[in-house]
Amino acid sequence: MSQRKSAQLLQQLVFVGPMALFFVLIMVIPFLLGLYYSMTNWDGVSENIRWLGLGNYVHIFRDDPDFRNAFWFTVRFTVCGVILTNLIGFFLAYALTKPLRTRNALRTVFFMPNMIGGLLLGFIWQFIFVRGFSAVGEATGLSFFKLPWLGDGPTAFWGTVIVFVWQYAGYLMVIYISSLNNVPSALIESAQIDGAGRRQILRHIVVPLIMPAVTVCLFLAISWSFKVFELNLALTKGGPFKSTESVALDIYNEAFTNNRLGLGTAKAMIFFVVVAIITSIQVRLTKKKEVEM
Amino acid sequence: MEKTSNYRLGTWVAEILLIVIGLIFLVPFYFLLVNSIKSFGDILAHSASWPTTFRFENYANAWNKISFPTALGNSLIVTIVSNALLLLISSMAAYQMVRHDTPFNRFLFGLLVAAMVVPFQSIMLPLMEVSNVLSLNNSIPGLILCYLGFGAPLSVFLFHGFIKTVPIEIEQAARVDGSSRYGVFFRIVCPLLLPMFVTVLILNTLWIWNDYLLPSLILNDPELRTIPIATYMLFGQYTKQWDLALPALVLGITPIVVFFLVMQKYIVSGIAAGAVKG
Numbered sequence: 001m002s003q004r005k006s007a008q009l010l011q012q013l014v015f016v017g018p019m020a021l022f023f024v025l026i027m028v029i030p031f032l033l034g035l036y037y038s039m040t041n042w043d044g045v046s047e048n049i050r051w052l053g054l055g056n057y058v059h060i061f062r063d064d065p066d067f068r069n070a071f072w073f074t075v076r077f078t079v080c081g082v083i084l085t086n087l088i089g090f091f092l093a094y095a096l097t098k099p100l101r102t103r104n105a106l107r108t109v110f111f112m113p114n115m116i117g118g119l120l121l122g123f124i125w126q127f128i129f130v131r132g133f134s135a136v137g138e139a140t141g142l143s144f145f146k147l148p149w150l151g152d153g154p155t156a157f158w159g160t161v162i163v164f165v166w167q168y169a170g171y172l173m174v175i176y177i178s179s180l181n182n183v184p185s186a187l188i189e190s191a192q193i194d195g196a197g198r199r200q201i202l203r204h205i206v207v208p209l210i211m212p213a214v215t216v217c218l219f220l221a222i223s224w225s226f227k228v229f230e231l232n233l234a235l236t237k238g239g240p241f242k243s244t245e246s247v248a249l250d251i252y253n254e255a256f257t258n259n260r261l262g263l264g265t266a267k268a269m270i271f272f273v274v275v276a277i278i279t280s281i282q283v284r285l286t287k288k289k290e291v292e293m
Numbered sequence: 294m295e296k297t298s299n300y301r302l303g304t305w306v307a308e309i310l311l312i313v314i315g316l317i318f319l320v321p322f323y324f325l326l327v328n329s330i331k332s333f334g335d336i337l338a339h340s341a342s343w344p345t346t347f348r349f350e351n352y353a354n355a356w357n358k359i360s361f362p363t364a365l366g367n368s369l370i371v372t373i374v375s376n377a378l379l380l381l382i383s384s385m386a387a388y389q390m391v392r393h394d395t396p397f398n399r400f401l402f403g404l405l406v407a408a409m410v411v412p413f414q415s416i417m418l419p420l421m422e423v424s425n426v427l428s429l430n431n432s433i434p435g436l437i438l439c440y441l442g443f444g445a446p447l448s449v450f451l452f453h454g455f456i457k458t459v460p461i462e463i464e465q466a467a468r469v470d471g472s473s474r475y476g477v478f479f480r481i482v483c484p485l486l487l488p489m490f491v492t493v494l495i496l497n498t499l500w501i502w503n504d505y506l507l508p509s510l511i512l513n514d515p516e517l518r519t520i521p522i523a524t525y526m527l528f529g530q531y532t533k534q535w536d537l538a539l540p541a542l543v544l545g546i547t548p549i550v551v552f553f554l555v556m557q558k559y560i561v562s563g564i565a566a567g568a569v570k571g
Contacts, residue, residue, distance in 0.1 A: 008393075011474055015389030019382040019445050020401060025427070026420065026442020027408050033419035044418070092311075100308045102315075108557060109315045115553040116546045117503025119521045123528055124325055124542055127535060132324040135341035166318065171564065178565035216568045227412050230505050234528075251414045252506075261418050268415040276410045 038266035043259050056266035067267055069242060070250035074226060077161065077246065081225035084165045086217055089172030094202075096173070097180045107177070110170035118167070122234025125163045126150065129235075153243035156236050160244055163231060168224060172217045179213030180206070208291050215286040219279055226275050247271050329539035336535045348536070355540035358531075363516060364523040365548060370433060371519060372502050375440040376494055379448050382441065383493070384486055387452030388478055392461070402453065405446040413443075413506060421510055429511065436511045440501055448493050451567060455489040456482070488566065495556075495563035502549055520545050 038057075041050045060067050092110055096103050113121065129149035137145030149159045183206055191201050207214075229248035232238055238245030238253070245253070251271065255264035328336045330351055331344045355361070390398040420439070421430075429435025459482065467477050505521040512518065518526065524545050531537050553560060 015385045019386035022441040023445040030416040030419040106315045115549045119505040120545050128321050131340040174564050175568040248414050265418050272415040
């Protein structure tokens, strides 16, 4: 009996052990350390670390306009990014599940930007905004292209949104396509026979049936846009005048430019709580709308 | 009859509209490619036009400036080794957690699921302390170890969901025939997990290959740079020197675009399969 027990223990160690070890070392311990550091004046170098209790948190909420600005940027960015990526992703998926001749090629085109990381994408688009758009503006005379795309707060905001949508709409399209393909065609045909119009079918049959995909796509889009970092770093470095500084970038700057690692960690903890709350509310809300087949 | 011809017209309109949108989607690549082989003056004066002279030496310069072979090699090693180990340890862990549903395993699984929403920024600063203590800094194996820790939650979660749908009867039959638990896992369960291996591999490849922040914190040595870090360094040094920057960007995106075009079918189905409920 005890031999069997020890064999089982060995199995547990062999199967779960390595994963658990790395997970604890790389995520759990740093997270717990982070909770501690967030209550100190840690600067990353000095040996004497002073305990501040909730001092950092009070400071962030009371007098840290940079964090507030970054937070406000991130919220606006998330709202625009989530709505646009999902609408465009769904529209593309809906159109590309129709029997079009160029359907496969177009799916490839729309998905491709996803393969390129945010950093390289940001640099590519920096060139497009600075040189490409002005060239198009001169050729066509359209004032849209002549705007100072990265040089001005509002346009830099929309510039970042454009790149984000360009990058991620295709990813959500893939998820929506696979979900749309699972909608039974018999159901749609019988609705057509009953005289339902295309819009009615979309609203009352297709959308309710693909709600699980909506849950996933909203979740992904919220977490991507809330954590946006590399895109801002490469496109604008948060400028002009910190107008496109996301929360993730603000935390990074606080830690590595200002060397206030304790304060940066406190911001990161607030960031974590906000992300966790928003995504769990969203998942709970959209899951309620899911219907059983 | 009227209805079908109407439908066909609608399809044509949709098709043309989508092709136009598709071309707009591709415009950034056009600008990137044509300008990467122009002289600096031409880039500034005629950004939109087709190049008049083809300056391929731009590519040679960029190749040397970002030490492309080194960066590519590092990116490949990090991505391949991290992926291989992640697949192994997370499939094994998920298997044990499903088939051996103890309170400890349930607790660990709950912890992993919760960790999926933790943003990287929330642990990056203390992680640097930890990596200092464990001497993971400035080493490729150290970076890979970090990816194992970070990749574990999502990978285990995906395998866990999949293994739950695998019927246990085959495994029990194999046990009766005298196979050990390890034999059952490697000979019977692993082949069944193949589709999930592909999904996890693809999601982790997209993430690890393109990641900038973690390697930038762990690696300082220029010899160890991955493609995103090498590109970032180049941009820091040669701000707005587009005849160098654009070919460097083309070089940087080529490996992953080629990977995509070769593996397209698997990537698309992998992403669709990975979209389990959050």
